Amino acid sequence: MNIEPVRKNSLTDSVRHQIVDYIKNNEKNGIRKLPSENDLSKALGISRVTLRRALGQLESEGMIMRKHGQGTFVNEEALKVKVNLSEMIDFSDIIRRAGQKPSHEINLLCEKSADADMAQLLDVEQGEPLVEVEYALYAGKVQAIIARGYFPKRILGDIPSDEVWNAHSCFEILAQYGRTLVECDRVKLQAVSRQEMEEYLGHETKIMNQTVLQLSSVGFDQNVVPVIYGEAFFDTNIIQFDLYRIKK
Amino acid sequence: MNIEPVRKNSLTDSVRHQIVDYIKNNEKNGIRKLPSENDLSKALGISRVTLRRALGQLESEGMIMRKHGQGTFVNEEALKVKVNLSEMIDFSDIIRRAGQKPSHEINLLCEKSADADMAQLLDVEQGEPLVEVEYALYAGKVQAIIARGYFPKRILGDIPSDEVWNAHSCFEILAQYGRTLVECDRVKLQAVSRQEMEEYLGHETKIMNQTVLQLSSVGFDQNVVPVIYGEAFFDTNIIQFDLYRIKK
DNA sequence: GAGTGGTCTAGACCACGGC
DNA sequence: CCGTGGTCTAGACCACTCT
Numbered sequence: 001m002n003i004e005p006v007r008k009n010s011l012t013d014s015v016r017h018q019i020v021d022y023i024k025n026n027e028k029n030g031i032r033k034l035p036s037e038n039d040l041s042k043a044l045g046i047s048r049v050t051l052r053r054a055l056g057q058l059e060s061e062g063m064i065m066r067k068h069g070q071g072t073f074v075n076e077e078a079l080k081v082k083v084n085l086s087e088m089i090d091f092s093d094i095i096r097r098a099g100q101k102p103s104h105e106i107n108l109l110c111e112k113s114a115d116a117d118m119a120q121l122l123d124v125e126q127g128e129p130l131v132e133v134e135y136a137l138y139a140g141k142v143q144a145i146i147a148r149g150y151f152p153k154r155i156l157g158d159i160p161s162d163e164v165w166n167a168h169s170c171f172e173i174l175a176q177y178g179r180t181l182v183e184c185d186r187v188k189l190q191a192v193s194r195q196e197m198e199e200y201l202g203h204e205t206k207i208m209n210q211t212v213l214q215l216s217s218v219g220f221d222q223n224v225v226p227v228i229y230g231e232a233f234f235d236t237n238i239i240q241f242d243l244y245r246i247k248k
Numbered sequence: 249m250n251i252e253p254v255r256k257n258s259l260t261d262s263v264r265h266q267i268v269d270y271i272k273n274n275e276k277n278g279i280r281k282l283p284s285e286n287d288l289s290k291a292l293g294i295s296r297v298t299l300r301r302a303l304g305q306l307e308s309e310g311m312i313m314r315k316h317g318q319g320t321f322v323n324e325e326a327l328k329v330k331v332n333l334s335e336m337i338d339f340s341d342i343i344r345r346a347g348q349k350p351s352h353e354i355n356l357l358c359e360k361s362a363d364a365d366m367a368q369l370l371d372v373e374q375g376e377p378l379v380e381v382e383y384a385l386y387a388g389k390v391q392a393i394i395a396r397g398y399f400p401k402r403i404l405g406d407i408p409s410d411e412v413w414n415a416h417s418c419f420e421i422l423a424q425y426g427r428t429l430v431e432c433d434r435v436k437l438q439a440v441s442r443q444e445m446e447e448y449l450g451h452e453t454k455i456m457n458q459t460v461l462q463l464s465s466v467g468f469d470q471n472v473v474p475v476i477y478g479e480a481f482f483d484t485n486i487i488q489f490d491l492y493r494i495k496k
Numbered sequence: 497g498a499g500t501g502g503t504c505t506a507g508a509c510c511a512c513g514g515c
Numbered sequence: 516c517c518g519t520g521g522t523c524t525a526g527a528c529c530a531c532t533c534t
Contacts (some may be wrong), residue, residue, distance in 0.1 A: 069532035191439035213439040317513035
């Protein structure tokens with residue numbers, strides 16, 4: 001039983017992927033200039049409008065740069081961004097991006113009723129049954145992330161077995177057992193001491209650093225209805241988040 | 249002598265601003281649905297393509313949500329983001345967004361030659377003269393940010409007087425005296441202890457928190473040539489960065 | 497002047513949601 | 516069924532850069 005996120009491939013999307021492939025294939029050759037928009041649109045058999053939509057998306061991500069009167073170029077500085085904070089990715093992928101091998105274990109899995117704060121964050125009635133789950137994530141053999149999540153129990157039809165929890169992330173379980181995709185989230189950042197983290201969690205951890213980066217996030221489904229609240233603590237000696245920003 | 253960032257207003261830009269105004273004006277009335285694309289484009293006297301380009305930009309920022317077959321809606325969750333980390337804004341504006349009154353003082357202003365690390369980061373020769381400047385920024389009466397910046401001295405024709413430094417940010421001085429606009433930057437995040445921060449800075453600070461968020465950034469001009477390197481330390485009890493992220 | 501990206505349009509057709 | 520947003524096109528004209 002696998003429910004995959006269904007994303008139709010528009011022409012623009014597939015063009016964008018072709019351009020990304022083109023860039024990756026020519027990375028070694030040192031080719032930093034793309035063909036002109038006219039040439040590219042003819043070569044791809046599409047209108048210039050569609051090509052420009054694809055290029056515009058890549059430009060807003062920072063992957064390419066366009067210079068009026070000169071051409072379109074690969075932006076090598078933006079490509080140096082590894083652990084991109086502005087992308088919504090799994091904890092495991094974050095560790096992979098940091099160049100490490102990810103693994104995880106479940107610290108905690110239980111039911112809890114929503115207190116006032118949680119009820120407001122998740123837009124549910126106070127007392128509504130929530131699932132509380134805590135993961136410890138390792139980069140190689142070192143603990144890099146502690147993540148705790150809360151979401152309404154009713155989203156899950158049946159509570160999966162421990163094996164399932166051990167093999168999948170919260171988001172995968174919400175997708176497969178709750179048919180709920182987290183499409184966007186709002187994140188708050190704080191720097192906290194290891195001691196503050198352990199007081200919040202209520203137990204000791206194997207995080208080595210004395211200071212950690214705390215990300216508090218509310219995840220929403222496609223209708224911007226809150227579905228999950230998470231608190232994650234990162235050892236920034238191991239996970240260094242990056243961002244590439246463009247002035248508007 | 250004021251050199252303003254020259255940004256031509258395209259039709260799409262002005263349409264986008266009109267939509268933002270529309271949203272702000274109707275925020276109080278509780279109107280969360282925008283007119284249909286056909287109606288809007290007719291009312292504004294523009295083609296639907298141009299309107300959709302403007303709406304698409306607002307959607308990628310999270311300000312609006314479009315539902316196929318239903319309409320376009322204001323995204324209230326995204327609007328809750330206050331101190332948006334994915335926007336390139338001045339330290340003073342960051343403090344304003346956090347709901348505080350900003351002020352700043354210069355801690356340090358001197359010349360320094362580039363060491364190996366700095367030479368690599370700024371893509372200059374080792375030994376090249378740099379300007380080193382350190383600001384302390386206050387939220388009300390509390391120290392909230394310490395920021396240190398380095399940039400090649402040759403960018404500035406003449407070194408401005410102390411008065412100018414006290415009245416402007418690094419970016420304003422680079423723009424007005426160096427005719428250099430910082431158009432994009434790459435940022436790295438770390439959580440560090442107050443002690444580590446003070447060791448890096450070489451002096452004590454008035455930051456109250458025991459842990460701070462460190463942002464290390466390289467700023468680039470419109471040709472993605474590095475022009476400034478900065479290390480900034482934030483008291484996240486006062487400045488809590490936010491992000492709204494959309495899955496791709 | 498030739499080539500590049502930047503902007504805008506009119507119009508067609510499709511897919512989804514609610515009535 | 517109708518109205519909504521989603522996608523794509525051909526073509527025009529402009530502004531910038533280089534030679």
